[in-house]
Amino acid sequence: MQVGKENRVLILILLCLAVALPGACTYKGGSGRVSEMQEFDSFFSTHSDSVVMAPRWMKAQALQRMERTKDSMVRYNYLAVALKTCLATSDFDSAQLLLRQVEAFAGRQPFSHRLADLQSECFNIKGNVYSRKGYIDSAAVCFKEAYEARLKGTKFEVIPDILINLADATNHLGRPDMGAFWYRKALLMCDSLKMPYRKKISIYYGLSQGYLALRDYEQCDYYSELAGKNYADMFPDEKHFYLNNRGNSYYYRGDYSTAIGYFRKVVELVKDYPDMSWALNLSYLNLSDCFLQLNKTDSVVKYLELCQPFFEELGSTTALYYIDTQKIELALQCKDFAEARRLLAMSKASPEIDADMIHIRNKYLQQFYEETGNYRQAYDYLKENKRLDDSIRNERIRMRTADLTLRYQQDSTLMAHKVLFQKQENEMLILRQTRLVTLAVAVIALLIAAFLFLYNRKKRDLLLAQNRRTVSTLRLENIRNRLSPHFIFNVLNQEVVNRKEEEKQELVSLVKLMRRNLELAEQLCVTLAEELDFVKTYIDLERRSLGATFHPVIEIAGDVLPEQVWLPSMMIQIPVENSVKHALRGKEGERNLWIAADRREGGVCIRITDNGGGYHPESRNRGTGTGMKVIMQTIQILNMKNQAAIDISVHNVTLPSGETGCEVTFLLPDKYDYRI
Template sequence: MWKKARIRELLCIGLVGFIVLTACTPHAKTGKQDEMLAFETFFGANGDSVSIAPRKVRTRALQKMQTVKDSLVRYNYLAVALKTCLSTSDIDSAWLLIRQIEDFTERQPLSPKLADLQSDCFNMKGNIYARIGHMDSAEVYFRKAYELRMQGTKIGVVPDILMNLADAGNRLGKLDVGAAWYRRALLLCDSLNITSAKKPPIYYGLAQIYVALRDFEQCDYYYNLAARSYEDMLPFEKHLYLNNRGTSYYYRGDYETAIRYFKRVIELVKDYPDMVFELNLGWLNLGDCFLQINEADSAAKYIDKCRPFFEKAGITTALYYIDTQNIELALLRKDLPKARRILTEGIAPQDIDPDMVHIRNKYLQQYYEDTEDYRKAYFYLKENNRMDDSIRNERVEMRTADLALRYQQDSTVMAQEVFIQKKENEVLELQQARTLWIALFIITSLTVVFIYMYSKKKRDLLLARNRRTVSTLRLENIRNRLSPHFIFNVLNQEMAGRKEEDRHGLSSLVKLMRRNLELAEQLCVTLAEEMDFVKTYIDLERRSLGPAFRPVMEIGEGVLPDEIQLPSMLIQIPVENAVKHALRGKEGGRNLWITVNRQKSGVCIKIVDNGGGYRPNSSNRGTGTGMKVIMQTIQILNMKNKEKIDVSVHNVSLPSGETGCEVTFQLPDKYNYKI
């Protein structure tokens, strides 16, 4: 059976060696990043399975090695295979793979990715040295792994290496150093925002330190923190938690509780065939517990189960522990010759735990008491008393050092937290001040805008009201001035020719006066209404001007008199001025043209006469009241409109060679006549 197993092991090692040798051929740089990315994806999917199904992961990793060209990626897959060897306690294969990885990394220039690979290799090397009891070497390689990992890319795995460093310090008796490494791991987890899954191993590692210091209150505090995440732990983490907590009850002398925890270890690892080391360690601890409660047969059962494994693995500290248990077992069974043989043949390893030496000395004292060699029994009693004093003093020193480190770390953390809190308060104060100033600015702005809008609206209302009042008063004044003026002119004419007028003339006069009163009440009229008024006026004036008076009224195409609006008396006043001041005293023909034409953007009204044109110094020039009324009315209306009414008055040369006066009004189509 041994030969077949050895052949399988050699075949496995040979296959790995062949793959590694073929991995060193040159290759193009194209695709290196993709291959490294594929490896990281592979490890992310299979990392947890290293401890659950290590042989399956090893097979997959070796298969992947054959498909990649980048040597660095190949050796990363080999490092995964190395981790599985440790999970299956295949120490010889692990040493072979470590040497191959070291040969490769020593030939390569240092880079972050290479530092990650070297860190993995040294970490595994430290674990192997810890497994076989060489803790000095383990601590050296764990420290190298830590230093290299800090130069690499995967900082998130640093807490795992720090835990290994802490465990090495504990087993070397440097409990304060171990506690410091654990607390650094916790601080790193917090600073890197690493998931809380990393923290339970740190908690039960700290708990184990306080077991060694016999500070069981602190021990239980950290174990209880770890227990909260028990269901989320990986199998190997559950094993460490159960095994270490059982050990804590062993040192308290509560062997029944310790046995319950160690039995839970056995039940756990039964579901994972590759956790051979963990299974045998559980049997070893159970054997010791049964010895302490004097159940020799149960103790012998578990001791005999685990001894072959530790002999094959060559783990000297475990074998020394088993020999110590066998001495006690022989003493329980009164088999002094067997106890003597074990004492004679047993060899103490170099890195033996002081607690183990203390237990061994206790059994030696008992053996020499049973053999009545009281001098040697007294020697071991004194030796244990000396060790008790030494251990007690060392524990006091360790507690003092631990307290000092805790105080130093807590002070550092507290100082950092105080500094961070101070900065956060400063930022908060700045934010509050900024928010306050922004709020004040917004409130002030809104107040100013409100006051401005309110004042503007109030000012606009007052302005509109004043403008409306002024416009109304001005129009009323204009109309009050216009109507008497007009009626006075007409009556003078009628009175001058009273004897020659007939009934028809009187009726026209009455119509003209009534219509004038109506127009005085209106701001605007239709073109039809205005032209009708002007026609009535011209008919009245025709008799006084004689047959030489020839008025012409023309409305062009596209002009709708009933729809076009214009200021009242817009045409009547220029016509009255033409008749009174230009045509009445003229010799010869007296012509008056009134034309209304459609233009592109409105209507054009022209009043033209042949009375010699506008002469400011003429004796016939009137007061200008009528045109002032028209201009003021148009000015008021233009203030309310975007498009304005345009007015022009100028002299023109007529085709007959005469000079005349032309009054022109440009009326926009869309014009508002409301004030």
Template sequence: MQKRGKRQVRVILFLMGILIIWNACIPQEQKEVNPEMQAFEAFFTANGDSVSIAPRKVRTQALQKMQEIKDSLVRYNYLIVASKTCMMSSDMDSARLLIQQIEDFTERQPFSPQLADLQSDCFNMKGNVYARTGHMDSAEVYFRKAYELRMHGTKIEVVPDILMNLADATNRLGKLDVGAAWYRRALLLCDSLNITSTKKPPIYYGLAQIYVALRDFEQCDYYYNLAARSYEDMLPFEKHFYLNNRGTSYYYRGDYETAIDYFRKVTDLVEGYPDMVFELNLGWLNLGDCFLQVDEPDSAAKYINKCQPFFEKTGIITALYYIDTQKIELALIQKDLPKAWRILSESIISPDIDPDMVNIRNKYLQQYYEETEDYRKAYFYLKENNRMDDSIRNERVEMRTADLALRYQQDSTVMAQKVFIREKENEVLELRQMETLWIALTTITLLVVVFVYLYSKKKRALLLAQNRRTVSSLRLENIRNRLSPHFIFNVLNQEMAGRKAEEKQELSSLVKLMRRNLELAEQLCVTLAEELDFVKTYIDLERRSLGITFHPMIEIGEGVNPEQVQLPSMLIQIPVENAVKHALKEKEGERNLWIIIARQANGISIQIRDNGGGYRPNSRNRGTGTGMKVIMQTIQILNMKNKETIDVAIHNVSLSNGEIGCEVTFLLPDKYDYRIK
């Protein structure tokens, strides 16, 4: 990550160098300042802030100025300003029309840095239109084009604004690590080019929003607090973004009262600016969801009905999707399941929906299908949300690592100072007296000796603890089904209530198998009686699918007391399950399974044998090997602290009838300690 950050600095400095050289090579007559462009720059400087505060007024002035200009390039710069005002007043059709006119003009012109600036503005506006209407894939494409063109233009100081738009688009597509990288690049540019610090607060609350998505609220608050320091200096639309996003962070924490306070501040803010219609309706939309969460359906319905006409008129897909999601939950609260189904069947579906919104919708859909007793679909949406949560957790590790690597690479001046200080420190170290050096070396040597002693003393205990965690992880991986066991048992018990006696027995065995499976997965060792009871239950359930040709046999020799013999949990069950699933299920003819337990001179011998054709490494049915990995890892840990070890052998055997089978043999010593301290 550090190398990548350094490459970014070099690329930026390289591009700046190219611009300087290019400028030096331009003939003097081409460097003459265009008075009309100068007038435009003065106009934009005077009215830039008013684009968001009084967009209609600025639009009128820009269109008037445009009629007075002879230079076509300058004329279309005024048209860019007009398109921005259309965006601010939520007049999306007019914004699209103006952007298309600008795009048609730029395609006919020869390249120049000034044209690159105009094209960059055009693509940036086009990306904003797509982002506002919920087409984030297209928004990302045009923001990236705007960024690349701006790097060939004359106004590199506006690049951070484009990078913020690009970061926001990638965030809403769920690519949080990419979004964070764009925000970091924006900060790096601000510091490297000495750009005014007023551009940093939007970057800070953009980074905060990434940590909201990652549910890392400590880092989220850190960046929001950095942004809050400049709140009074923010423009109205920047204040809106800050308040809205911070309210969203409290929504995802479950602190709905605080979220409501922030969203009320949003509506209070934008009500003073008549052209901020989109921002006002967005505040109402968020308030509607918060009131659903605090069980105030009447208030929720009021805000949903207030904002729905606006979003239907503007065709903003993500907002309409969010409204449908809230209406589904509102119908569920009102116990109106037919209405919930009608909304669900008529709902807008788009591939560009924000993952967080999909997560909220999935939660409500799970609730709907639970209430309609369609547990299969309820289970599907529960799995989908768990999958999304796992993805976020994996990205959280990446993000924290990237944050540590990039945090101190943002200010090139600070980095240069650190290098200078380190060089001076090295010079001082070289001038130190030899006596001080020997004292330091002696101290280090003593510390190393103490460290080695302590490390050697605890190495065995640490290794055992690490291996035990590995076993626990493998066990959970082997039995985890991503669904609450209580939920499964409740569903199966409901199914048993309406079944016949013989069917109840099979379901009862399945419930018993699942409960026992969960219990054994949490125990390192069990008695032979408990293990065999679990194996018998499993075999009984498999009899139906294997048919009358399946002949299991369990033989316990003399001198073996199942209640007193201990062994690692699932030691027998996993080889038995492997034999059934990977050898016997698809075998034709007689299917035999032998479990032979006998006493030997120095312990207990356990053999699991089948006639399934033997172990074949290249077989398509050979499985993943996770189960046997659990057994071997468990035995390895236990053997490390026992003088006499458990022996394991797996090999193919020739049977008396000429068939080939696979045999797994375990030898358990009599005096064996199954405890891990």
């Protein structure tokens, strides 16, 4: 038995060694890989500014370290750094060559988080190359793939930069609302990752550029000022984008002198950075257009000759289209219509051209056709520009809406959760330690809830008693105010004077009306049939005083059963009496009164309409409003204890005859509780 135990211990030790030895080898190799990757991360974080500030030195350093590195993943990360420097020097041929090498390597590797980071870097650089060449559709696709790949990687801190590129491309595609969406997502990422303020600078001037596209200069200036607070801390390329955007904003406002000042600042800036040739030539192109607007043709020719060779070599469709547009306007200013026609025949717009460029070209074409007498074509371009302006206004509305509704999205929240994932274990420990405190808080909360329940029940009982007193007061006030003294005395005087046997029916109706009024005043609710019977008695009494021109109509829809529909008493009679007293009695011509009941979704709708000229609160004949006040207060009390409320509306309507009338509408919900 003792030997068996020793054998089991020996076997256990051997198994542990068998597992540990391969693990130790893997760890050794793994340690080497981690060490080289850590060395790369340290190198890049230390010298990342040099990608823009000293791109040629950075490229040489990356390639030298690449040759000394054994880990293939790290080697191609160094190659990706060299690839980034090609963008800074506008060496797009070399960039495309290196891109193919990195993409070929990535396509052969199994998935890993580090590989996702490398693929994201490639897609982002590829998108920048497409963007610089004017292929914005392809650039947007690459930036989107870069973002999705980075979500699977480890370096989340670069996601805002990718989102900024995607937002900028989306803006150039004429979707400023989605551009704002991506900028807002980048801003939220910065907040979630607790990045410094300077990281948000690109987002602010990106949002400024989006609002510039919509000609919302107030918002454009707001975000530009936010970005400009840290101008001194910006990288050269960031300063270029900021100054260029400010210049463009003043160009579109027509303040060409101020715009020229900003574009010249860009020229001064890039003098110290000879690799920023793209920024320099873009500024030349913008300067030529500003001088074109000021009719300084010599300066226009000068700057176009400086920048055209660069963009022709680059093959930028947007820039070349812009150059041709300026040359067309230059020919128009010189009255050289033959040259303008030649340029128009040679220059064609491609789908990648910005809407702003098309807008400028259309303005010059309108001028060309006006001066050559082709007013039909000039009018067509005028209409097209108006359509573009309307589209910009519509996009402005959509962007403002998106600005409020697209601030916080699920992807950003998920990313913040990933960053904070390591803190969750500590939070769980804190939760266990505070369980006792939570239990104590729960007991206290239970006691407070019990106290609030008892307090609310007592308060509800007091409110119920108050409601009962209020209803009683309202009913007594209703008794005092329901019948018009003027009406009663008129009828009685007529009976005293005439005293004809055949007319005694009116006196009988009056007595019935008074008795029924008192009965209804004692009831909180009645059926629709009872209310309509009372209203018909009242109308019959009023017919004589109103004459043959008075036409009351009562229409009850077939799906409404008056004996089964309940409503507050006097709810129809009071608006009817108001219509007769204040609208129809003094009206000349036909006097119409309609009472209609039909079923709507969820209840019954009752409408009382007259053609008495409408409701005028300032009128001397509008009455005291006591009757309607009684009804409104009664319904308000009933609504307090019902989930679905009785809805009331009083408004003027235009009748089919062209007359103006007043309409009182009540919507009675089904299963309404009239008990207090």
